[in-house]
Amino acid sequence: MSLRVDTARAHRTLAELANLVDAIVASDGELGQESHWLEWKGPLPIDKQEGHFHIARAILGFANRDPERAARVCEGVAYVVVGAAPASVPGVKAVDFADLSQGVDRYVQGVRWTPQYVAHDDKTVLVVTVEAPRSGDPIHTLRKGTDKFDAGTIFHRGAGRTAPANPDEVKMLSDRIVAGLRPAGLTLDLHAEARDALMRLNGSEEAQQGWLGKREAHLRATVEKPVPEPKQTAKASTDDPFGIRSINAGILDGLFSGPADQSAYDGAMKEYLELCRKRLLRNVVRDIVRDARNAVTLAVVNESDEPISDLVVTARIERAPGILVFTSAPDARPMPEPPEWPTPRDALASFIGMHPSVPVMPIPALAGFGGSPLIDQLMFDRAVVDEYDNYFEVSWSVGDLLAESNDETTIYLALGPAAPEQVPVELYARSKSHRGVARGTSTLFVNADSSWQLTDWLDPTVD
The missing domain is CATH 2.60.40.10 (Immunoglobulins)
Structure with missing residues (x-):
């Protein structure tokens, strides 16, 4: 079965995030793998640099989306789920959120994200909520380089994958900055x-x-x-x-x-x-x-x-x-x-x-x-x-x-x-x-x- 979850609004509460994890585990993965608002990862050491980078890359990709397209699903909010996948719940080893934030912040800055632990059966699953991109947002880049990616790399979340942005996606992000200069207050009768x-x-x-x-x-x-x-x-x-x-x-x-x-x-x-x-x-x-x-x-x-x-x-x-x-x-x-x-x-x-x-x-x-x-x-x-x-x-x-x-x-x-x-x-x-x-x-x-x-x-x- 495909992923069954209400995408008309954002998921904020612990119960709503738990329902999201349940839906991922019960699904066949078709919708999630093609999603621009949801990414899941199986076993990942969130207490190590490797895990910090993978989470940071996902956050950067979601933060560098088109605001208009993002807003169509879950009010633009995106989710990184670590320790759960379709028909699999390996879980994660819980760490203090202060330590997790310090590790992730080596690679990303200026993006609003919130970690939360969710229990599924006897396992612990990490759900990272990434706030919706908005007009006027800057282009978010990788702060610290790795063996594969230089500092300053622009990640973008497309159809089911997070990858370095192509020229069209960089232009979209440039237009997003300019859009923040437009007059506010769109008042219409709909x-x-x-x-x-x-x-x-x-x-x-x-x-x-x-x-x-x-x-x-x-x-x-x-x-x-x-x-x-x-x-x-x-x-x-x-x-x-x-x-x-x-x-x-x-x-x-x-x-x-x-x-x-x-x-x-x-x-x-x-x-x-x-x-x-x-x-x-x-x-x-x-x-x-x-x-x-x-x-x-x-x-x-x-x-x-x-x-x-x-x-x-x-x-x-x-x-x-x-x-x-x-x-x-x-x-x-x-x-x-x-x-x-x-x-x-x-x-x-x-x-x-x-x-x-x-x-x-x-x-x-x-x-x-x-x-x-x-x-x-x-x-x-x-x-x-x-x-x-x-x-x-x-x-x-x-x-x-x-x-x-x-x-x-x-x-x-x-x-x-x-x-x-x-x-x-x-x-x-x-x-x-x-x-x-x-x-x-x-x-x-x-x-x-x-x-x-x-x-x-x-x-x-x-x-």
Whole structure:
């Protein structure tokens, strides 16, 4: 299993840090190894210079991160866990924090970090909390050189590893210093508002089976069957010495309805309903978004008399059962074509050894498109949805926002039967022209009295 921990806020208390250690030990390590906010180490002598350097390097890497990116997880706070790893808790030999700080401070200075011991079973684990980087922070360098790294080395924490900074990362850190000179006080009105009452979709297993049952009943009642003809027997005669007419009669017998046709139709119907079951919900969700239902407007209002440049707004919606977030209609393979009663062509194909399900020619309109609805590609996305363990995050690049002006974008919610009656939305805004983060919260309400049925969006009795 992947690392399961709440990343919407920082972990400060002893209980919260213990939960973080528990999550690391219980995980398979996938998220942590790719994380820019968490690093763990197994056995490490924290009473020796070797251990001091490894801890200092991790602290420097976390301190030299991009403030905007860091702030998306745990409020920008980072953690170095020593003595615990996935499925392993070697622990550490506890030392006095004064001695630990003195050893680490040989290599790092000017970074706010706090050590804390956490008990896991009968082992002691060290958790070092590194405070969030901020605009205006200096570039933190290695104070004392080692055999491998010179004094002055700039470490940066990237995707799962701490390493010397590359030119792009050094530029980011230079820009971070300059950003501290920007005016403070980013004041904006941020809010989310549903255009209409949000509706749940009853897409339960029972509802799907009900839709499939109605669809099958309709198709069986309306399928066109050929009228059976009486069999004709041709006898060999002097005019037909080789029995050609008998062969023709045998072929013609297979062109009319019979028990074999019913069996073939039943098999085709079973395959058809299985395809419908796989595609039904996604087609309905796509249609809900295409119809701009459950639309939510994200708005930002600049009420000040100063313009704001390079503004980016982020909205977070807590992940809960029955909630999906979209910025445009999701891709969905079209519902399959219903089966037809076997035709004379199918009977002839069977007689001469061809598979009746193979079409004579492909359909040019669909060949090569893989079932992707082209209309979805015409919907322009102003925002991007990222999915995390505990929330959906919508990033919206506003750009420059003039004084006393506003801007907005639209997202769409697909809500299942288990969706809550209230959906909180947290909004954050950052700008290159102003320091600080503007925040706003809104609550979206879900209709508790009624919900959509699958038949409201796809009529099972319409071909």
